[in-house]
Structures are given as C-alpha cells and as structure tokens.
Amino acid sequence: xxxxxxxxxxxxxxxxxxxxxxxxxxxxxxxxxxxxxxxxxxxxxxxxxxxxxxxxxxxxxxxxxxxxxxxxxxxxxxxxxxxxxxxxxxxxxxxxxxxxxxxxxxxxxxxxxxxxxxxxxxxxxxxxxxxxxxxxxxxx
Amino acid sequence: xxxxxxxxxxxxxxxxxxxxxxxxxxxxxxxxxxxxxxxxxxxxxxxxxxxxxxxxxxxxxxxxxxxxxxxxxxxxxxxxxxxxxxxxxxxxxxxxxxxxxxxxxxxxxxxxxxxxxxxxxxxxxxxxxxxxxxxxxxxxxxxxxxxxxxxxxxxxxxxxxxxxxxxxxxxxxxxxxxxxxxxxxxxxxxxxxxxxxxxxxxxxxxxxxxxxxxxxxxxxxxxxxxxxxxxxxxxxxxxxxxxxxxxxxxxxxxxxxxxxxxxxxxxxxxxxxxxxxxxxxxxxxxxxxxxxxxxxxxxxxxxxxxxxxxxxxxxxxxxxxxxxxxxxxxxxxxxxxxxxxxxxxxxxxxxxxxxxxxxxxxxxxxxxxxxxxxxxxxxxxxxxxxxxxxxxxxxxxxxxxxxxxxxxxxxxxxxxxxxxxxxxxxxxxxxxxxxxxxxxxxxxxxxxxxxxxxxxxxxxxxxxxxxxx
Numbered sequence: 001x002x003x004x005x006x007x008x009x010x011x012x013x014x015x016x017x018x019x020x021x022x023x024x025x026x027x028x029x030x031x032x033x034x035x036x037x038x039x040x041x042x043x044x045x046x047x048x049x050x051x052x053x054x055x056x057x058x059x060x061x062x063x064x065x066x067x068x069x070x071x072x073x074x075x076x077x078x079x080x081x082x083x084x085x086x087x088x089x090x091x092x093x094x095x096x097x098x099x100x101x102x103x104x105x106x107x108x109x110x111x112x113x114x115x116x117x118x119x120x121x122x123x124x125x126x127x128x129x130x131x132x133x134x135x136x137x138x139x140x
Numbered sequence: 141x142x143x144x145x146x147x148x149x150x151x152x153x154x155x156x157x158x159x160x161x162x163x164x165x166x167x168x169x170x171x172x173x174x175x176x177x178x179x180x181x182x183x184x185x186x187x188x189x190x191x192x193x194x195x196x197x198x199x200x201x202x203x204x205x206x207x208x209x210x211x212x213x214x215x216x217x218x219x220x221x222x223x224x225x226x227x228x229x230x231x232x233x234x235x236x237x238x239x240x241x242x243x244x245x246x247x248x249x250x251x252x253x254x255x256x257x258x259x260x261x262x263x264x265x266x267x268x269x270x271x272x273x274x275x276x277x278x279x280x281x282x283x284x285x286x287x288x289x290x291x292x293x294x295x296x297x298x299x300x301x302x303x304x305x306x307x308x309x310x311x312x313x314x315x316x317x318x319x320x321x322x323x324x325x326x327x328x329x330x331x332x333x334x335x336x337x338x339x340x341x342x343x344x345x346x347x348x349x350x351x352x353x354x355x356x357x358x359x360x361x362x363x364x365x366x367x368x369x370x371x372x373x374x375x376x377x378x379x380x381x382x383x384x385x386x387x388x389x390x391x392x393x394x395x396x397x398x399x400x401x402x403x404x405x406x407x408x409x410x411x412x413x414x415x416x417x418x419x420x421x422x423x424x425x426x427x428x429x430x431x432x433x434x435x436x437x438x439x440x441x442x443x444x445x446x447x448x449x450x451x452x453x454x455x456x457x458x459x460x461x462x463x464x465x466x467x468x469x470x471x472x473x474x475x476x477x478x479x480x481x482x483x484x485x486x487x488x489x490x491x492x493x494x495x496x497x498x499x500x501x502x503x504x505x506x507x508x509x510x511x512x513x514x515x516x517x518x519x520x521x522x523x524x525x526x527x528x529x530x531x532x533x534x535x536x537x538x539x540x541x542x543x544x545x546x547x548x549x550x551x552x553x554x555x556x557x558x559x560x561x562x563x564x565x566x567x568x569x570x571x572x573x574x575x576x577x578x579x580x581x582x583x584x585x586x587x588x589x590x591x592x593x594x595x596x597x598x599x600x601x602x603x604x605x606x607x608x609x
Binding site: 075078083091097106113 | 504
C-alpha cells in the first residue's frame, strides 16, 4: 500500500481528534499522538531534547527515559509537571557517569571492595613471578 | 575581659594557659558564648547553642584542674559539634526539616570521647541538610540557612560542615567537629582559612552520627592548626565495638606529641600536577607561591600524578546508592519534599533507580584504584595539591551550574578512605583564603600531620584573622 492511501482524510482526522480529546485524560496523554500516522523519517529521529540535557546514545537515552518513567509511575501523583520535567532532566544527567563507568575495562575476576577496607591492613605485595622463578628452589 | 586575640589562639596555646591556671575554662567559655550569641546568628553558624551544658562542663573542668587533675590538652577547651552527632537529650536536626525535632537518648562516640578528655560543648554547628546526601544547588540548603564566610560574609563557607567552618573561622569556638563524605572537611577548611583533618576511614567511630554513605563517611576536626587537629584526632580516634567499620585497636588509635617528628624519617613529597584540570588564576598564583615554600623546606619533592580512570563516577555512584538506601524511608514516604533545596527534593528518586550491577561495578573500580594508590604511595609518603581550585564562592552561586569542576583528588581520597589535611597557604587579591591539601596512604595520618605542621612552622597563614563586618 502506498503511504498516501494510509493517510486519513481531514474529516476522519477531525473525528478521531474530537473523540480522543474526551478519552485522553483517562487513557493517557500519549494516546492521540500514538494513534496518528507518523512520518517514518521523523520516527527514526528521537525527539529533540532541551539544551541542558546531556547528549546520549539511543540506548542510554532509552534507559534514562525508562528511569524517569519508573519514578513517575511508582510515585504517581506526587510530582508537579515542572518536577516531572526536572526528574526527566536528572534521569538524563545520571546517565553519562554510568556509561563511563560501564565502559571501563574490568575482568571477570576483579573483585569488588564490598566494604571499604583501607589498605592499612593488607600484606605487602607478592614478589613478581619472574623474580620468584629466578630464586633457587629449596628442598622441602 | 577576654579579647579577640585570645579567642583566636590555638588549642595548644589555650591549653597551656588553662593548665597553668592563667585562664579559666569558665571565662573562656563565657567569652566564646558571648561572641557566638552576637555573631552566630548573623553568620548562620549554629543549629543550637548549649550554654547550660557548656557552663556546667567548664565549671567541672576548672574544679578538676584546681584539684590537680588535668586531663590533657582539650580539658576545658570549648568546641562545637556538627548537628549530625547525637547528644543525649538535644535536638539533632541533621540540618533538615523532616528531622527538626529528632532526639537521641545517647551520645555519639565522638561526643563521649570529647567529654572524657574534658572538652566543653558550646553547641551544635549548622550544616547542609542531610550533609548534602540528597544533592543541593544552593548554600542555603540548610534548616539554619546559609553559613557565611568570616573572610567575606557575602561568600559561603562550603559544605556540608558549613557551620563548623564558620565557627572556627570566626573564633566562635576553639575547634569544631565536622564530617566528610566527599570534601566536607577539607573544603570548609580551605574556604575559611583554617586547618581541617579528614582522617583515614575507620579511625574515628561513627556511632551516633548520621549515616549518608556507609563506606565513605568520616568524622574529623576543624581547628586553627595542623597540630590542633592532631591533638583533637588523638582524642576521638580509636576502635569502637559499637561501630563495626572502625579499624582494629592498634590501627585505629592515634597518639600525638609535639616531638613526634623528631624521630620521623624525612617525608617524600609528591606534588600533584593533575589534581585540578581547571584552577582559578588567583588560586593558582597563591598555591604556586606556597609550593615554592614547600620545596624550600622539604628535601625530597618530586612531581606526581594521580591515576586516571572513572573514579569520580565510581564515587558518585557509591554515594548516590548508599545515600538512597540510608534515606529510603524519607524518599518513599514523600517527606523528602520537605527539604529546602529543589534538587534535594528530587535527586533521591533518581539515585534509588541506579542498578545493583552499577554499584558493584563502582566497587570493583574502587578496588583497582586502591591498588593503584598503594603503588603510588610506594614512591611518595605525602601527595600535595591545592585543596580547591577556587576560593570561597558567592552565597547565591548555583553549585550545579556556576561552580562545576572535575575533582579527581576528592574522589580518589574519599573512595580509598585516605587521610588528608588542608591548611591555609595564602590569600587571593580579594582577601579570600586558599588551602593546600596533604594526602597520605590509609593509616598514615601521622604523615599528613607531620607535613602540614612543618609547613605551618615556616608560614603564618594560619595565624591570620578575618575582620568580621
């Protein structure tokens, strides 16, 4: 089917919009936008973010959006519109440090400092393997 | 009549007068109380003054000293404690509205230690709400309002031990106790032209102190000199059965005597060249001159570099997650909305969402960093840098947008629980103090004290007094 054929007529659009203006407060504000056909080129491009939001990869952006959504859902009714927007910004701002931390190379065997044990108690580092091999073997 | 010049004396100098009965603890306490009542409210210094406790403790000190029972250098010396340390029967607000009526029926271990050595509690110092644990943008993010800098009352003292900084800087007490999770002792010390010791993690018990970040919170003194810090540290350090994070008895305890350095080896000083990526010109100029003084008096000074990696990010994740856990009830109940700072009202919700895998990853990075720092301390005993890249900031500055700089030094020092001591090292053209920070390997608090004390023996920046308008 051609794209032209998929597009609703002006009358159909007006009818749908009028219906949804009544339903939207119950069904959620996103319903109208979701029900309307989209330009595929526009769809690929994520919506523009305010200037004070950090630039993120698509995956990180999705994570930040999900984080904000979870908070708003979990504590529904607690935040003003302004606070929701600020939560969204904070969810984005929290992302770059996580991305940087995740990109740092770690080995499977790297152990976490599960609680902070200052190195004062640790034993002196073992001698390098080469030096150990060079020393003569002792009889048991 | 006790004049300002007496109130600005160091603990060492005051204690000599008290021991020899040239000065009574009651007179000294009254003088600090008068000054605190007069200047404290203007400077936003205190959460609460406790004159009844102070005078009772001062009278007891004088009686004991008269009887010949002198307990040591803190006997009869007035001090203030950050308002996150429990004192039996006194309100402990943690600087935050949701806790404004909070009472404890026991004393924090630190308060108990100071009582046992005869120190006199003048009051509770103002602080940033929850020690900044939920984030904050402005200096006034405190139940007590913004703490003002004695050197310029239009400037801030830095947080979160903001009141402790003001109190010592303005001579409202001889010393104060602060806490640091990331920068909250060394920064107020630098901004207020005083000395501040962040001890090794685990050397000072946190029993009875508000917990923000279990693996990063430390308690330490703010005072007039490195030597004063050492004396106070000796009184509050030690293993505590009530705090499982404290180090074993032999590693936690600290003994100080002024002759400590006589038998000590010369220190190998590493002057950090990558502590700050960006530093204010005025601060760089002052610090540069101080560095020259340092090179003159220490025989072994070499350039040093901090390891690079996502250490600030790891520190940030650890504090965020541990803070969200510590204040989970506050967040979940919605009472977090009662915090003053708009950022503090919301950040906890975001921090609560950080994944466990990311927290563990941050702990893995911490372990790697600890190894790297141990290697660096094979070469150096003490690392030195400017404490902060800026001097005190204006009270109205937005900390999220106006005062932003990378802080690898603070991240590394606090992630690894390393001791640090900040001392004044000069003043900018605008008359604001600049701090120099000494940092050593965990457990080697004596090295930072030795280095800072040596620096102060050759300089007099720590003896300068502000003219409070």
